[in-house]
Amino acid sequence: xxxxxxxxxxxxxxxxxxxxxxxxxxxxxxxxxxxxxxxxxxxxxxxxxxxxxxxxxxxxxxxxxxxxxxxxxxxxxxxxxxxxxxxxxxxxxxxxxxxxxxxxxxxxxxxxxxxxxxxxxxxxxxxxxxxxxxxxxxxxxxxxxxxxxxxxxxxxxxxxxxxxxxxxxxxxxxxxxxxxxxxxxxxxxxxxxxxxxxxxxxxxxxxxxxxxxxxxxxxxxxxxxxxxxxxxxxxxxxxxxxxxxxxxxxxxxxxxxxxxxxxxxxxxxxxxxxxxxxxxxxxxxxxxxxxxxxxxxxxxxxxxxxxxxxxxxxxxxxxxxxxxxxxxxxxxxxxxxxxxxxxxxxxxxxxxxxxxxxxxxxxxxxxxxxxxxxxxxxxxxxxxxxxxxxx
Amino acid sequence: xxxxxxxxxxxxxxxxxxxxxxxxxxxxxxxxxxxxxxxxxxxxxxxxxxxxxxxxxxxxxxxxxxxxxxxxxxxxxxxxxxxxxxxxxxxxxxxxxxxxxxxxxxxxxxxxxxxxxxxxxxxxxxxxxxxxxxxxxxxxxxxxxxxxxxxxxxxxxxxxxxxxxxxxxxxxxxxxxxxxxxxxxxxxxxxxxxxxxxxxxxxxxxxxxxxxxxxxxxxxxxxxxxxxxxxxxxxxxxxxxxxxxxxxxxxxxxxxxxxxxxxxxxxxxxxxxxxxxxxxxxxxxxxxxxxxxxxxxxxxxxxxxxxxxxxxxxxxxxxxxxxxxxxxxxxxxxxxxxxxxxxxxxxxxxxxxxxxxxxxxxxxxxxxxxxxxxxxxxxxxxxxxxxxxxx
Numbered sequence: 001x002x003x004x005x006x007x008x009x010x011x012x013x014x015x016x017x018x019x020x021x022x023x024x025x026x027x028x029x030x031x032x033x034x035x036x037x038x039x040x041x042x043x044x045x046x047x048x049x050x051x052x053x054x055x056x057x058x059x060x061x062x063x064x065x066x067x068x069x070x071x072x073x074x075x076x077x078x079x080x081x082x083x084x085x086x087x088x089x090x091x092x093x094x095x096x097x098x099x100x101x102x103x104x105x106x107x108x109x110x111x112x113x114x115x116x117x118x119x120x121x122x123x124x125x126x127x128x129x130x131x132x133x134x135x136x137x138x139x140x141x142x143x144x145x146x147x148x149x150x151x152x153x154x155x156x157x158x159x160x161x162x163x164x165x166x167x168x169x170x171x172x173x174x175x176x177x178x179x180x181x182x183x184x185x186x187x188x189x190x191x192x193x194x195x196x197x198x199x200x201x202x203x204x205x206x207x208x209x210x211x212x213x214x215x216x217x218x219x220x221x222x223x224x225x226x227x228x229x230x231x232x233x234x235x236x237x238x239x240x241x242x243x244x245x246x247x248x249x250x251x252x253x254x255x256x257x258x259x260x261x262x263x264x265x266x267x268x269x270x271x272x273x274x275x276x277x278x279x280x281x282x283x284x285x286x287x288x289x290x291x292x293x294x295x296x297x298x299x300x301x302x303x304x305x306x307x308x309x310x311x312x313x314x315x316x317x318x319x320x321x322x323x324x325x326x327x328x329x330x331x332x333x334x335x336x337x338x339x340x341x342x343x344x345x346x347x348x349x350x351x352x353x354x355x356x357x358x359x360x361x362x363x364x365x366x367x368x369x370x371x372x373x374x375x376x377x378x379x380x381x382x383x384x385x386x387x388x389x390x391x
Numbered sequence: 392x393x394x395x396x397x398x399x400x401x402x403x404x405x406x407x408x409x410x411x412x413x414x415x416x417x418x419x420x421x422x423x424x425x426x427x428x429x430x431x432x433x434x435x436x437x438x439x440x441x442x443x444x445x446x447x448x449x450x451x452x453x454x455x456x457x458x459x460x461x462x463x464x465x466x467x468x469x470x471x472x473x474x475x476x477x478x479x480x481x482x483x484x485x486x487x488x489x490x491x492x493x494x495x496x497x498x499x500x501x502x503x504x505x506x507x508x509x510x511x512x513x514x515x516x517x518x519x520x521x522x523x524x525x526x527x528x529x530x531x532x533x534x535x536x537x538x539x540x541x542x543x544x545x546x547x548x549x550x551x552x553x554x555x556x557x558x559x560x561x562x563x564x565x566x567x568x569x570x571x572x573x574x575x576x577x578x579x580x581x582x583x584x585x586x587x588x589x590x591x592x593x594x595x596x597x598x599x600x601x602x603x604x605x606x607x608x609x610x611x612x613x614x615x616x617x618x619x620x621x622x623x624x625x626x627x628x629x630x631x632x633x634x635x636x637x638x639x640x641x642x643x644x645x646x647x648x649x650x651x652x653x654x655x656x657x658x659x660x661x662x663x664x665x666x667x668x669x670x671x672x673x674x675x676x677x678x679x680x681x682x683x684x685x686x687x688x689x690x691x692x693x694x695x696x697x698x699x700x701x702x703x704x705x706x707x708x709x710x711x712x713x714x715x716x717x718x719x720x721x722x723x724x725x726x727x728x729x730x731x732x733x734x735x736x737x738x739x740x741x742x743x744x745x746x747x748x749x750x751x752x753x754x755x756x757x758x759x760x761x762x763x764x765x766x767x768x769x770x771x772x773x774x775x776x777x778x779x780x781x782x
Contacts, residue, residue: 001655001658001659002437002440002441002651002654002655002658003655004414004418004651004652004655005418005421005434005437005648005651005652005655006421007421007422007424007428007430007431007434007648008424008430009422009424010422010424010425010428012423012424012425014425016641017423017425017426017641017644019423020422020423020645023395025420025421025422025423025645026420027395027396028419028420028645029416029417029419029420030396030397030398030416031398031400031401031411031416032403032408032410032411032416032587032593032594033398033399033400033401033403033723034401034403034405034408034723035408035594037398037401037717037723038717039398039399040398043396043398046393046396049393050393066458066459066462066595067457067458067459067462067620068457068458068620068640068641068642068643069640069641070619070620070639070640071457071458071462071620071640073620074618074619074620078618098619101619102619104615105615105616105617105618105619106617194641196423196641202423202643202644202645202646203423203426203641203642203643203644203645204457204595204642204643204644204645204646205595224495224496225496226496226497226617226618227465227469227496227617227618228461228465228489228492228493228496229458229459229461229462229464229465247728248461249459249460249461249462250407250408250459250460250585250587250594251459251594252459252593252594252595252643252646253408253593253594253595254411254416254419254593254594254595254646254649255593255595255643255645255646257396257398258645260393260395260396261395261396263393264392264393264394264395264396267392267393268392326428326429332424332425332428337638
């Protein structure tokens with residue numbers, strides 16, 4: 001007979017999920033009510049408004065897809081792209097590759113703009129690709145690459161795309177709530193994110209937003225959207241104005257309670273304060289990591305504060321370090337992914353995980369475990385270096 | 392400024408979500424851990440085993456899709472069906488129509504076998520369609536139609552399909568955990584369900600199971616699965632044996648805690664006891680409903696015990712009744728859907744909602760509100776009729 005599952009509490013400093021604030025867990029566990037209950041419908045409307053704030057947009061079509069970030073990505077692609085379209089896809093990590101998969105499974109053509117893992121998307125290369133290709137329907141890129149920790153210039157890429165008559169599809173899974181992101185000011189046409197990163201909510205739903213231009217494209221498609229579940233023509237009816245709500249699927253009621261609470265907390269803190277907190281805490285972690293003798297693989301200019309890809313000291317079994325951190329200190333940090341597998345650790349400072357005590361725990365635990373393993377680091381230097389930045 | 396959302400507790404006796412047991416809400420709100428944490432991975436393995444029990448199957452590919460039942464449906468269709476395939480779709484309610492949408496969006500042909508809403512699928516019609524059509528790839532039907540409350544003979548339809556070389560795709564959203572369902576004995580090849588019905592878990596994830604024959608079809612497809620998110624060739628790697636887990640997407644960690652707890656509770660009760668409880672409680676509700684003078688639209692032989700579609704007394708504003716039940720007694724019952732909109736109420740007795748006190752509340756509240764509105768019912772007769780069946 002199976003028995004109830006009681007997870008050992010962890011401190012989550014990997015690439016996501018991040019630590020979920022007790023207020024959010026508490027909201028998550030509130031009694032389930034019907035997905036058509038007037039109280040729930042009113043809460044969905046609030047979620048919409050709060051997401052507009054988080055995305056800095058007035059887009060009417062700003063909702064949460066009832067599935068993880070990967071499904072948010074797919075929502076953007078299946079609704080905006082049709083077979084035969086030309087789509088420029090920028091790849092500088094894992095998630096650009098996933099965008100390519102999405103484009104190709106739609107029967108469209110992906111024109112790849114590739115940059116090294118750990119670098120920002122090269123805007124000049126995007127311009128060259130736009131000039132070299134006729135009828136580009138969309139330019140797609142990852143604002144904040146979770147696999148490497150690099151941030152790209154979303155505003156510049158959007159301007160270029162628009163000059164060439166293309167719309168933009170932007171991955172903001174790791175940037176939403178953690179780094180400056182201005183959907184309207186920057187002219188982002190379609191964007192998707194996740195809840196389990198800088199919003200510190202549980203994983204499983206995906207905030208998305210589409211501007212008028214994107215909505216026009218969706219309404220004027222030549223073919224039906226290939227996914228029934230993700231067809232925004234149907235989903236729009238479900239998230240539509242009060243009284244017009246049409247049954248589409250059963251919303252993940254409790255997950256939306258949690259998202260609501262996480263967005264309430266974001267509004268309480270203030271979006272710009274949240275961005276600043278992520279940057280300040282990165283600065284403290286960085287001081288400690290560098291004092292220890294480890295390095296960041298992303299240049300400071302394009303480094304995400306909330307996702308820190310850090311080199312592994314020579315001769316160290318990186319997986320053994322992660323296991324020991326987990327088993328001895330209940331601390332999770334992330335492994336490298338794709339081209340960076342085995343080459344970096346990914347230390348997340350996202351949402352509720354981004355706080356002073358976590359920085360000390362992470363630096364102290366890394367110092368202890370690496371020193372134990374005989375790694376070549378400056379033992380004992382990290383904590384005071386970090387503390388100097390935290391005052 | 393938005394504030395925390397505190398839903399008014401309701402008693403959920405609509406078509407789902409059903410009442411979520413406090414043990415399950417409590418599991419849901421436990422601290423989030425990483426989706427690659429060894430403890431979480433071990434829990435996912437337990438979920439797999441418990442789902443095999445619930446489905447009565449030994450199928451290795453038995454998992455929970457990280458999205459609602461509609462996405463579970465789409466998972467079955469996009470993986471098994473390819474453009475050009477002939478697919479027999481049985482429709483006797485809303486969800487058969489959704490299957491048709493799925494088939495057509497894949498570029499396949501849907502051969503419809505239609506029955507009146509409220510009737511079971513007519514097995515003779517399925518046989519006729521199989522005889523009349525060459526190269527039928529799959530026969531698809533809804534085991535338990537949530538929109539009408541009719542149950543169909545899954546075993547007989549599967550036998551017929553196999554005689555003609557077709558596989559079966561079965562919707563068990565409302566039957567899993569509530570009505571007899573034997574995936575292996577009945578020869579069901581692919582099946583999907585939901586968590587928010589007779590499992591009494593929160594909405595948002597979808598249990599699915601595929602037998603060897605279905606897996607062979609998936610592995611030998613001529614074309615790529617059109618959805619990256621739902622591609623089982625990738626998802627299989629994620630839910631695969633220990634040590635082989637490949638990152639695909641971030642699992643909805645807390646929702647899976649909740650599903651685990653709901654399945655632990657199902658195992659504790661015993662599957663056959665759960666089926667019996669649903670039937671016994673239906674019998675009590677039925678006695679009360681009929682004593683009041685209302686009728687069931689589904690014949691007893693094909694009536695689902697957990698989803699009761701009940702006629703509305705003449706001249707009564709059915710929406711006003713539902714609003715009053717909700718506002719005065721915090722009781723939710725469901726409206727009719729599609730062809731039955733405005734014609735029936737749907738009273739759910741699913742999972743944790745299926746208990747004696749709920750039957751009394753529902754009958755008492757309906758009696759009170761309908762009597763108040765001057766409806767022609769036998770006031771005061773329902774409770775004792777139900778109680779006579781509950782002893």
